[in-house]
Structures are given as structure tokens and as C-alpha cells.
Amino acid sequence: DAEITQSPRHKITETGRQVTLACHQTWNHNNMFWYRQDLGHGLRLIHYSYGVQDTNKGEVSDGYSVSRSNTEDLPLTLESAASSQTSVYFCASRDSLNTEAFFGQGTRLTVV
Amino acid sequence: AQKITQTQPGMFVQEKEAVTLDCTYDTSDPSYGLFWYKQPSSGEMIFLIYQGSYDQQNATEGRYSLNFQKARKSANLVISASQLGDSAMYFCAMREAGYNTDKLIFGTGTRLQVFP
Numbered sequence: 001d002a003e004i005t006q007s008p009r010h011k012i013t014e015t016g017r018q019v020t021l022a023c024h025q026t027w028n029h030n031n032m033f034w035y036r037q038d039l040g041h042g043l044r045l046i047h048y049s050y051g052v053q054d055t056n057k058g059e060v061s062d063g064y065s066v067s068r069s070n071t072e073d074l075p076l077t078l079e080s081a082a083s084s085q086t087s088v089y090f091c092a093s094r095d096s097l098n099t100e101a102f103f104g105q106g107t108r109l110t111v112v
Numbered sequence: 113a114q115k116i117t118q119t120q121p122g123m124f125v126q127e128k129e130a131v132t133l134d135c136t137y138d139t140s141d142p143s144y145g146l147f148w149y150k151q152p153s154s155g156e157m158i159f160l161i162y163q164g165s166y167d168q169q170n171a172t173e174g175r176y177s178l179n180f181q182k183a184r185k186s187a188n189l190v191i192s193a194s195q196l197g198d199s200a201m202y203f204c205a206m207r208e209a210g211y212n213t214d215k216l217i218f219g220t221g222t223r224l225q226v227f228p
Contacts, residue, residue, distance in 0.1 A: 033215065033216070035218075040220060042116075042118075042203060042220040043203065045216075045217065048214075058215070092216075094214065099145060099147075099162045099207075100147060100162060101147075101159075101216055102159075103149075103157035105155065105156055106156070106157075
């Protein structure tokens, strides 16, 4: 079955380190998204992509970057991790012709 | 800018009763989509129901129905015959529409607790 997977599921890192969270989907969806979930804020959009070589900033993009070199993957990089980036991160994908977005299991990132 | 508001941080309901979770939205675009997702304690995001802005009838999916009132810009989720397994966080979301635009924005969520 097609799916969307995130790795790692849990990560502890130190302030200032570069961290990359992986997202891989096998639906061949063009549209992929990264969200962070924080108490009281719901899910906030970090970056999104509509296809290979396309990336766009969401509402909370500072300190994050993404790249889209193929359809299946949208890795999220924290250039220099900060304690404010401690959060649960969700990747999602969506076929531009369908309605719902499918979410990965989430990655819990702790920056100490 | 588009915005989703969920004003109920938490709700309680007795098993087998119906419950309504509120969601209001703000957009100037005539074409949009509204979604509800469930997030149980295990953390995954589960799609429940979708309503398009041009849909004439309210969406229904099993025990879930969406009370869509376009003039009021509300899209409340109604869960009938609540079950203990319905205890979870519920998020309302809106898809921005437009040429080459496809992103979901979310409300802050409502935590529903179903008690026996």
C-alpha cells in the first residue's frame, strides 16, 4: 500500500546543530508539506512544494529549509537548531486532483 | 488572509450522545475546501470529512457530519452516538484555493473527551 513515512520518529539534538528530518511518500503526489505542531497553535505550515525543484515558504519558515530533488522526498533541514524549534513535525502529501492530505506519523524533535 | 478559528479548547460528552465541535473560517475566496482531522493520543492525523464551498449538501461520513453554514462562515463537526474511541484532538482546516495554490491551514484544535 502507498504510504508516507517520516524518520526519525524521535530526535534529541543540541542547540546550534544542523538537523534533517526525512519525509518519503509512495503515492507519487506532487504536493508535499511540512507542519509543526505546538500546544495552543495547532499545526502551522513551515514549507511546501508543488513538485520537483519547487519550494515555497509557509507562515513559520524562518530557520528551516527544504529541497525537492524528486517526487517522493521532501527533507526538512533546521540550519542551526534552537530551543524554540522543539516541536512535533508532520509531513503531508496531497494529489493536486484529490481533496484530503495524507500525513506521516510525526517526528518529535527536542532541542537541548 | 485566510483564518480558521476553533473556540472550544475542550469538550466533554457522554457516550452515545451527540456532540458538535465548532469551527469558523475567514476567507475572501469564493472557492475553498474545509476539512476535519482527528488526532488520537497516538499522534497520527486521521482525515474525517471534507466540504467544498460549492457543495450544495452538507457532507456526511458515517457518524460524522459537517454542518456547513456558508453565510455564517462556519463548518461545525457533528459526531453522533459518541464512542469512547472518539476521545481525541479534532482539527478544522481550510484549503486555500486559487491558481497553483494548495495548502491547508489549521485551527488550534478542540480536545474531546467521551466519558461512560
